[in-house]
């Protein structure tokens with residue numbers, strides 16, 4: 001599934017790229033490095049203003065880099081104009097040419113490449129087939145729905161077999177159902193075309209479903225790069241853990257000697273503590289066991305007493321809200337079916353296997369001793 | 382761009398009875414002169430008569446057979462065409478500059494462009510007359526074209542600026558990613574999308590010049606008189622119902638010219 005890592009001579013290599021917009025102090029993109037392998041589906045995920053669009057714009061050539069370089073297949077393209085980069089771009093607002101029919105829109109990039117007319121017709125037909133829009137070839141974009149327009153934009157962006165397809169929140173303007181449908185279409189296109197896709201979104205669900213790898217952006221920097229499973233199960237920073245999915249976070253002081261994280265009222269075992277100092281233990285909700293009887297818990301497991309605050313039924317499972325002795329709130333997940341071991345107000349023992357927890361540095365804890373740090377977490381290469 | 386879809390929404394539903402009657406009243410007031418003049422032009426009587434007792438086309442015959450009327454018509458159309466051309470070229474340039482370039486005093490220039498629309502016509506006319514006397518432009522075609530261009534420019538700038546404001550710049554970016562050079566993008570994307578606005582500007586400029594009388598009165602000589610000047614002169618000297626025919630023709634011509642951009646747009650959105 002996941003392609004082999006790039007050696008730099010193939011694929012896209014972003015090396016120490018920064019962007020400072022004129023008249024601003026803080027860089028919009030700050031020393032970002034990222035290798036994207038040929039055929040990979042890479043997602044740039046992050047909150048609003050984290051620099052995803054800026055990064056994509058630098059790849060496409062809409063804005064120049066302030067520092068660093070971007071290489072495609074071993075060739076530095078950071079000084080090339082957009083029309084010389086041979087990349088496909090899909091915009092959130094479709095950006096179809098309103099005065100041209102669907103077929104003419106799709107033919108446009110081929111005409112720029114001076115392709116013979118007959119070949120253009122074949123290619124356009126193929127591309128429209130790929131997005132299931134053959135019957136709409138002669139319509140104007142205004143006569144199509146949003147989802148159909150975005151499919152035309154996708155066809156137009158891949159018809160000339162660009163080096164990679166860049167998409168900036170392509171589903172952002174669509175409603176929920178269309179989003180899901182188009183997500184599947186994009187995944188299918190990626191499989192069928194074998195093209196490198198670079199996809200920008202702030203929707204974690206979208207990122208987890210589509211991507212081979214995800215780069216999590218925060219304040220212009222990459223917090224972590226990895227497969228969806230890496231990011232979900234082994235977050236390396238508190239930001240990543242909290243941005244992707246739900247989690248229970250125990251804050252405390254790491255005692256490496258004893259192999260524990262000391263919280264206010266209890267301790268949590270951390271067999272592989274990375275460092276000493278303020279730390280956070282992160283556990284995903286489906287890893288938390290709720291036990292009425294503590295003796296059933298295996299010896300190796302962590303266990304902490306908690307009170308059930310609420311139980312929410314969400315169809316496939318129950319979300320069980322928890323409050324621990326030190327005031328930490330958390331959440332456990334129980335599949336619907338087996339009877340719930342606890343009701344709101346009950347005291348329970350919460351247990352989990354330390355193999356399924358992640359330990360990260362606590363940015364808030366570090367900020368106490370070093371004021372004004374952007375983030376105490378180490379930035380990955 | 383998407384005119385075909387959007388405006389339909391807010392129209393019929395939003396108009397209540399009160400608003401409808403106001404619209405009707407304003408429409409009536411605007412149409413009233415035409416409603417009087419057009420029947421009058423078909424009168425068979427020797428003087429102005431409304432409503433006419435008998436009908437004829439004698440005043441149209443008189444108009445087309447009169448060398449003076451035909452000459453002034455030709456003069457007017459030629460001047461209006463040149464004005465439309467000049468004002469469109471200049472106006473498109475100004476509108477692009479105001480929209481795309483970022484410089485100090487942009488808003489000041491935008492307001493200044495509107496000055497000829499705000500100033501009383503007679504003041505503009507006297508000023509132009511004074512300056513043109515010194516430059517020896519009175520009674521020349523160049524003078525007429527220059528003066529009318531000044532009046533027409535604000536219309537072109539306004540109309541084209543509006544189209545430009547509605548122009549989505551991601552079109553240009555998209556075209557670039559698809560491999561188009563800036564020049565190709567301009568001619569294959571920008572120009573076709575702005576064409577309706579530019580055409581409207583052209584038509585407005587044409588009509589502005591065709592209708593203009595105050596400046597034309599100042600600049601006229603016996604050798605060069607526009608149609609409105611000829612009309613004015615004809616009623617100050619004698620009572621000649623030919624003017625009614627001339628006016629009706631003018632109304633018809635102006636209406637047709639103003640409808641052109643509308644029809645072009647309609648055709649575009651349905652084709």
Ligand SMILES: Nc1ncnc2c1ncn2[C@@H]1O[C@H](COP(=O)(O)OP(=O)(O)OP(=O)(O)O)[C@@H](O)[C@H]1O
Pocket residue numbers: 021022024027028046047048049050051052053054055202
């Ligand atoms: N043209 C610009 N000039 C100055 N600052 C800019 C410009 N474009 C973006 N920025 C700033 O750069 C930062 C990153 O913006 P960017 O658009 O890349 O974020 P994003 O991750 O795409 O956010 P969103 O999810 O809201 O689209 C923001 O702080 C933004 O205000």
Ligand SMILES: [Mg+2]
Pocket residue numbers: 052053054168
């Ligand atoms: Mg963005």
